[in-house]
Amino acid sequence: MSYVRLVNVTKKFGDVTAVNSLNLEIGKGECFSMLGPSGCGKTTTLRMVAGFEDLSEGEIYVGDRLISSPKRNFYLPPEKRNFGMVFQAFAVWPHLSVYENVAFPLRIRKLPAAEVEKRTQDALRSTNLLKVAEDSPADLSGGGKQRVALARALAINPDVMLLDEPLSSLDPHLREEMRFEIKDLQRKYGFSIIYVTHDQSEAMALSDRILVMRSGVVQQIDTPLNVYNQPANKFVFSFIGLSNFLDIVWEDGRAFVRGEHAALPASLMPPESMRGEDVLSLASRPSEIDFITEGDEQGLRGILSRKAFLGEIIDYQVKIGDQEMRVQKGRRDPGPELGEACNLRLLRPFWYAGE
């Protein structure tokens, strides 16, 4: 059931349409991530939900409650929305102790002293900060400071947690750890999360659903698995995970890799509906390509132009006509050597109109 609801939300800054007629429904207790290239409108969307930014058009609801509507000239102020917020910069107050950093917003809300004490202790316990409650956050590591920001957001018992790149200033190991901590806290407290990130693996690991956005327009809203396995369009395919695209051209009713003399093998024919296009794009994931031997069925033929050992996997680059394809196999798989001819089988080819 939807809890946070955005109806036809548009935001314009002068001539720039940062968010264009966005419709979204986020469930109670759901973790929902927004992904997209820089400038696609993620932060603007989050700021509109938080109440820091007016809408140009549309409405936002939480449960049955309207919180933003330019048409009705109604904006519930951010402090009345009961949202927790954690942003990229460590927004902690260095002159207050860790305890006071968490308790202060509760005092501002004029909660009774006993309630302030209880909620602060709970939030500090949940974020493993009890031991450093009397320290200054300035003495904590980046991860510690970000925990203080999380504890402060938790203490208000938020209905929704708004997280904008909350882990991006942490080192990779800590990021991974904190990602699971956030998920555990969500299970314990039951709030919804709206998460803005550049980091696909973070979005994949945390989210129930992901929104992929481009220039203020929704490209796909789906589970992480479906966004990866069934991308709605070429942009989503290229944005999520590693991708290969080969230009395919038509000549005399046959399909060729651009710059290649041999026609595509029968196993790789584009769908009937796309055969009228002049140029097509054949997409594949580097992990979904096999090297097959020359004697096997006819695959895509090329020459190995680069081979890089990346630890668990080996990354190959194969030149096909005047184009390149990347293939990734486990380090134990026998693969071709530099300069060798190879024959490729695409396990899950996707076809898109060319550009």
Ligand SMILES: Nc1ncnc2c1ncn2[C@@H]1O[C@H](COP(=O)(O)OP(=O)(O)OP(=O)(O)O)[C@@H](O)[C@H]1O
């Ligand atoms: N206050 C503002 N005034 C004018 N233009 C703005 C303002 N805030 C955002 N924009 C523009 O709106 C568009 C969307 O910006 P937004 O910050 O929402 O993107 P984003 O996807 O969050 O990007 P990033 O990942 O870099 O933070 C951009 O073109 C940006 O330049």
